[in-house]
Amino acid sequence: METANDFLPGFMERYNAKFAKVPRRSDNLHRTLNMAPDQLRDILCYRDERYVGNQLAFSYDRQRIILAENDITRGLPGKYVDSFEFADGRLEFRWKGLSLPYSTFDKDQRVTHAAITDNKHLSAVLEHIKAQQDKAPPKKHRAGKQRTRYEPTGRRNDGWNSKQAVAAKDKRAASQGSDI
Numbered sequence: 001m002e003t004a005n006d007f008l009p010g011f012m013e014r015y016n017a018k019f020a021k022v023p024r025r026s027d028n029l030h031r032t033l034n035m036a037p038d039q040l041r042d043i044l045c046y047r048d049e050r051y052v053g054n055q056l057a058f059s060y061d062r063q064r065i066i067l068a069e070n071d072i073t074r075g076l077p078g079k080y081v082d083s084f085e086f087a088d089g090r091l092e093f094r095w096k097g098l099s100l101p102y103s104t105f106d107k108d109q110r111v112t113h114a115a116i117t118d119n120k121h122l123s124a125v126l127e128h129i130k131a132q133q134d135k136a137p138p139k140k141h142r143a144g145k146q147r148t149r150y151e152p153t154g155r156r157n158d159g160w161n162s163k164q165a166v167a168a169k170d171k172r173a174a175s176q177g178s179d180i
Contacts, residue, residue: 046085050093052076061085065093068101 033040050058054077056067067073067081076095084092093100 048083049080064105066103
């Protein structure tokens with residue numbers, strides 16, 4: 001540890017001498033933050049949209065999110081809600097800026113040894129379930145973002161609108177025009 005601490009100052013001087021650049025202007029051009037910290041927290045998080053089913057439920061990160069039924073959530077089936085996953089691990093789901101109360105159901109629940117010993121009446125059944133779970137490894141998480149909406153690209157290539165079909169149509173029109 002002492003050798004590394006002795007090496008570091010000299011290394012930093014050599015590194016900065018080799019790669020440092022002089023700024024074009026010497027004055028500080030940073031601007032002050034002109035927004036509320038809450039807005040910045042909402043910007044610096046992972047956001048997505050989720051489709052709410054008829055049972056006021058949807059999936060998020062291998063969990064089933066079940067919205068609490070109230071005046072706001074009764075009208076949400078068939079619509080999209082915004083999901084916010086913050087850096088500290090908190091989840092929040094909003095509809096038009098209003099936070100929605102919810103409960104979660106973990107799809108990857110597994111039987112533990114403690115559950116078998118605590119529940120004497122079901123121990124034989126729980127031991128059988130645990131043996132089955134140990135045989136099958138847990139499912140892997142899907143990679144990537146869930147696509148929630150169709151985004152048209154404006155391109156179609158189903159034959160009638162392809163470049164070759166358009167060129168052939170233009171050629172026929174030109175030849176018909178010259179015959180007249």
